[in-house]
Amino acid sequence: MKLPYRKFKSFLITRFVFFNGIISIIVLTLILIFLVYNSFKFFAEYPFFQFLTGTRWAPTSTPEKFGLVPLLLGSTLVTVGAILIALPLGVGAAIYIGELAPRALREILKPIIEVLATIPSVVIGFIGIQLIVPLIKSSFKLPIGLTALAGSIMLAFMSLPTIISISEDAINAVPVKYRHASLALGATKWETTYKVVVPAASSGIVASIMLGLGRIVGETMTVLMLTGNSPRIVFSLLQPVRTITATIAAELGETVQGGLHFSSLFAIGLVLFLITFLINLIADRFMGRIKNN
Amino acid sequence: MKKRYATQKFFYILLLIITMIVVAFVLGIIFYLVFKGARAISWNFIFKFPSNGMREGGILPAIIGTIYLMVGTIIFALPIGIFAAVYLNEYAARNKFTRIVRLSIVNMAGVPSIVYGLFGLGFFVLFLRLGKSILSGSLTLALMVLPIIITSTEEALKAVPDTLRHASLALGASKWQTVLKVVLPQALPGIITGSVIGIGRAAGETAPIIFTVAVFSTPGLPKSIFDQAMALPYHLYILATQVTNPPKDFQWGTALVLLVLVLFFSVTGSIIRVRQRLKKKETT
Numbered sequence: 001m002k003l004p005y006r007k008f009k010s011f012l013i014t015r016f017v018f019f020n021g022i023i024s025i026i027v028l029t030l031i032l033i034f035l036v037y038n039s040f041k042f043f044a045e046y047p048f049f050q051f052l053t054g055t056r057w058a059p060t061s062t063p064e065k066f067g068l069v070p071l072l073l074g075s076t077l078v079t080v081g082a083i084l085i086a087l088p089l090g091v092g093a094a095i096y097i098g099e100l101a102p103r104a105l106r107e108i109l110k111p112i113i114e115v116l117a118t119i120p121s122v123v124i125g126f127i128g129i130q131l132i133v134p135l136i137k138s139s140f141k142l143p144i145g146l147t148a149l150a151g152s153i154m155l156a157f158m159s160l161p162t163i164i165s166i167s168e169d170a171i172n173a174v175p176v177k178y179r180h181a182s183l184a185l186g187a188t189k190w191e192t193t194y195k196v197v198v199p200a201a202s203s204g205i206v207a208s209i210m211l212g213l214g215r216i217v218g219e220t221m222t223v224l225m226l227t228g229n230s231p232r233i234v235f236s237l238l239q240p241v242r243t244i245t246a247t248i249a250a251e252l253g254e255t256v257q258g259g260l261h262f263s264s265l266f267a268i269g270l271v272l273f274l275i276t277f278l279i280n281l282i283a284d285r286f287m288g289r290i291k292n293n
Numbered sequence: 294m295k296k297r298y299a300t301q302k303f304f305y306i307l308l309l310i311i312t313m314i315v316v317a318f319v320l321g322i323i324f325y326l327v328f329k330g331a332r333a334i335s336w337n338f339i340f341k342f343p344s345n346g347m348r349e350g351g352i353l354p355a356i357i358g359t360i361y362l363m364v365g366t367i368i369f370a371l372p373i374g375i376f377a378a379v380y381l382n383e384y385a386a387r388n389k390f391t392r393i394v395r396l397s398i399v400n401m402a403g404v405p406s407i408v409y410g411l412f413g414l415g416f417f418v419l420f421l422r423l424g425k426s427i428l429s430g431s432l433t434l435a436l437m438v439l440p441i442i443i444t445s446t447e448e449a450l451k452a453v454p455d456t457l458r459h460a461s462l463a464l465g466a467s468k469w470q471t472v473l474k475v476v477l478p479q480a481l482p483g484i485i486t487g488s489v490i491g492i493g494r495a496a497g498e499t500a501p502i503i504f505t506v507a508v509f510s511t512p513g514l515p516k517s518i519f520d521q522a523m524a525l526p527y528h529l530y531i532l533a534t535q536v537t538n539p540p541k542d543f544q545w546g547t548a549l550v551l552l553v554l555v556l557f558f559s560v561t562g563s564i565i566r567v568r569q570r571l572k573k574k575e576t577t
Contacts, residue, residue, distance in 0.1 A: 006467070013469045014384065020373050021380025024397040024443075027436055031408065034415040092311035100305060101312075109316065111563065116319045118559040120497030121406075122526045123548050126533045127322055157318055164315075190301035211403070218405025220500040221526075225534055245407045245500075252411070252504055257419065269411040273404065280403035284396060 035270040042066070042263035051267070057231040057242070059251065059261040066264045068271065070231045074148070074241035078223055081152030081237050082159065082216045083209070089156065090163030090212065091205060097164065098171035099193050110165075117161035125225030128154045133226065140238055146228035149237040154222050159212035166211060166287075170204020171197060203286045210283035214276050220245040244272045323552070330549025333542035339550070343510065347536045352547055357514055358427075358522030359496050359554070362506065365431025365518070366438060366495040371488055373435075374442030375477070381443070382450040383472055402440035406500040409437050413505040428518040430506025437501055438491035445490070449483020450476060452573065486566045493558030497551065499526040509535075525551040 042051075046066055054067020097109050128150055137145030174197050182192040198205070228240025229250060242250075248265050255262040341351030377398075385391040413433030423429045453476050461471040477484075499507075507527035515522045529547045532539050 010467060010469065017376055017380045017384050020376035021385060022394055023373055023377050023439065024401045025394060027439070028397050028401060028404075030416060031404065031412045034412055034420070035408070038411075038415045089311055089315055092308050093315050096308040096312040100308060109312065112316055112319050114563065115323070115556065115559070116315075118493060118497070118555055119319075119322065120499070120526055120551060120555055122497070122499045122530050122533075123326070123552055124322075126529055126544065126548050127326070129533055131325075157315075160315055188297050188301050190304050191297070194304075214403045218403070218407070220405065220407040221530065225530070245405060248407050248411060249500055249503060252414070266411060266415065269408055273408050276403055276405055276408075277400060280400050281396075283403075284399055 031273065035266055035273055039263050039267035039270050041258070042260060042267045045260060046264070055233055057247070059255075059264065064260065066267075068268065070233050071242060071244045071247050071268060072271075073233055073235075074227070074231065075217060075243040075245070077148045077235070077237065077241055078151045078155065078227060078243055079213065079216050081148060082155035083213060085152060085156035086159045086163060086212055086216075087209065090160050090208070091167055093160070094164045094167035094171060094205070094208075095193060095198065098168040099197060113161050113164055116157065121158065121219060121221040122225070124154050124158055125222040128222065128226045136238075142238060144228065144240065146226060146240055147238050148227055148234075148241045151223040151227040151241075151243075152237060154226060155216045155219055158219060158222065159215045162215055163208045163212040166208035167201070167205045170201040170208070173204065174200040207283045207286035210279055210286065214279040214283065217279065218245060218272065218276050220249050224249050244268050248272075326545065326549050326552055329541075329545040330552075333546025334549065338543075338546055347510070347532060347539055347543070352525070352528060352543075352550065354511055354514055355523040355525045355528040355547070356550065358507075358511075359525045359551075361427050361515060361522060362430055362434060362502065362524060363492045363496050365427055366434040367488055367492050369432055369435035370438050370442055370491060371484075374439050374487070374491075375446050375484060377439070377443045378446035378450055379472055379477070382447050383468070383476065398440050398443055401436075402444075404437075406437065406498055409433055409501040410504050412436075413501060418505055424519060425504070425506060425508075425521050426519045427506055427515055427522050430502045430522070430524075431518075433501045433505045434495040434498060437498065438494050441491045441494060442484075442487040445487025446480065446484050449480035449486075449569075452483070453479045482565055482569045486562045486569070489558050489562035489565070493555045493562065496558065497526055497555040499530055502527060525554070 051066055051068055053069065054065060055069045056065040056067045057070050058065040093113070097106055097113075101109060132150050132153055133145035135145070136142065136147060136150055178196050178200055179192050182196040183189070187195065223243045224246040227243065227246065229242050229246055230240040231242035231247065232239075234241060248269055251261070252265050255265065338351040339356065340353050342353055344350040381391065381394065385394070410433065413429055413436075417423045417429040417432050418425055423432075457475055457479065458471055461475045462468070466474070502524055506522055507524045508521045509523075509531055511521065511523055525547065529544070529551060532544045532547055
């Protein structure tokens with residue numbers, strides 16, 4: 001009598017643990033389902049081609065315009081700007097901390113950079129409004145300082161903890177014998193670093209940049225507060241722009257639930273979800289390569 | 294040869310400067326916030342309700358709202374996160390399916406916070422009809438911090454030596470008893486680390502709560518989990534962008550309170566983690 005009961009109990013427990021274990025799959029699936037479900041009205045009523053190629057995002061004009069291009073361009077502009085700033089800073093700092101800094105200094109630098117990862121994005125945005133925006137306004141003599149550049153600068157710093165910590169891990173994972181071999185051949189320490197260590201760590205560095213990129217593309221509050229929120233087609237970092245994330249955050253509160261505008265915001269949320277999902281998959285590919293080495 | 298060493302020197306200095314720029318940015322933000330915010334902090338600021346359209350009074354309801362959200366988040370995220378980690382480390386086979394589970398945890402961590410906000414609105418607020426409430430907000434934030442708790446717990450479970458599991462099983466305990474009474478207590482510091490870092494993260498997030506719980510102002514403190522609430526990050530966002538001419542001190546003060554709250558949790562988590570690592574080094 002006791003044994004079947006115990007067996008049944010262990011069966012239930014195994015099921016219970018399994019259900020918790022696959023929570024990540026359940027949640028990702030639910031997110032996808034509900035983004036599709038809520039954007040269904042939009043895709044059914046608004047021509048898909050006009051959504052993809054439309055150059056105006058004007059949800060309150062008559063007729064409403066839901067062109068993805070200005071938002072996608074805004075996100076791209078801010079992201080490219082941020083990566084251009086984050087790349088030299090992040091990889092440079094990772095090389096310094098991982099390869100050159102004395103041990104004691106390294107132990108001080110690492111927690112300081114970790115702290116940066118925990119500062120809330122709304123605080124970063126606020127600091128940006130107070131310090132960076134006026135600085136940009138005066139140094140470029142612009143009418144307003146709320147520009148793509150302001151967002152790019154702050155986002156770059158927000159992505160640094162990710163880029164630095166993962167790049168540094170990759171640099172540390174390079175076998176010491178590589179360095180010894182290079183030094184024995186007469187290379188200087190710096191030549192060893194940039195001709196041997198950095199190339200050997202390159203897939204980890206690429207992974208770190210992809211993860212940083214994912215963070216930048218998905219960041220909302222900082223860009224909402226700093227980039228001026230103007231959904232127009234511009235090609236300059238010194239102009240106000242509107243990203244996909246900021247559009248959702250700014251407009252969702254003011255829409256009629258179940259309406260076309262409401263639904264369109266889930267549609268661009270779906271686009272954002274797919275973009276970041278893709279970026280993370282690519283990052284994971286490169287991360288996998290480090291583990292295999 | 295001289296030239297090669299000169300090149301080396303040049304790049305060493307360049308990289309040092311780059312690193313110092315990053316460090317200066319972090320320390321600069323923190324010191325500036327403390328410097329500017331400290332002037333605003335007073336008994337009234339912390340313990341009074343806002344009045345006159347956020348231009349007078351204090352931020353008490355935003356602090357309380359954020360504390361409710363932190364508690365709610367951890368209540369939902371902790372049990373699921375722990376058992377998800379138990380599954381991965383104790384039950385799952387090393388096969389393709391488990392690899393997909395791990396990949397989806399990484400991907401979950403990469404989902405933008407605003408997408409969690411959209412999902413929270415679509416699923417908890419509208420579909421499950423929980424409304425814009427502390428409950429919806431906590432559930433949304435819980436999903437967001439799950440990957441942090443799972444990863445941290447799993448790392449701790451991995452560090453529990455197999456000899457302990459074998460001893461327990463040899464004494465006739467079932468696998469489940471072993472997990473609950475032997476493995477999990479050993480992994481407690483790692484679980485606490487993940488929880489504390491997760492709570493800190495939940496406290497600072499804005500995008501997931503805008504549509505699921507946060508409101509501009511409330512008449513009193515929330516009375517049940519089905520009430521809307523104010524929250525510090527949303528309050529700062531409102532003060533910084535929506536209120537016309539708020540007192541500067543109020544903005545800086547709110548930012549400082551939020552930063553201190555978040556840093557308190559993340560630093561505590563890091564300290565526990567570092568201590569554990571040092572201990573492990575001593576024993577091995």
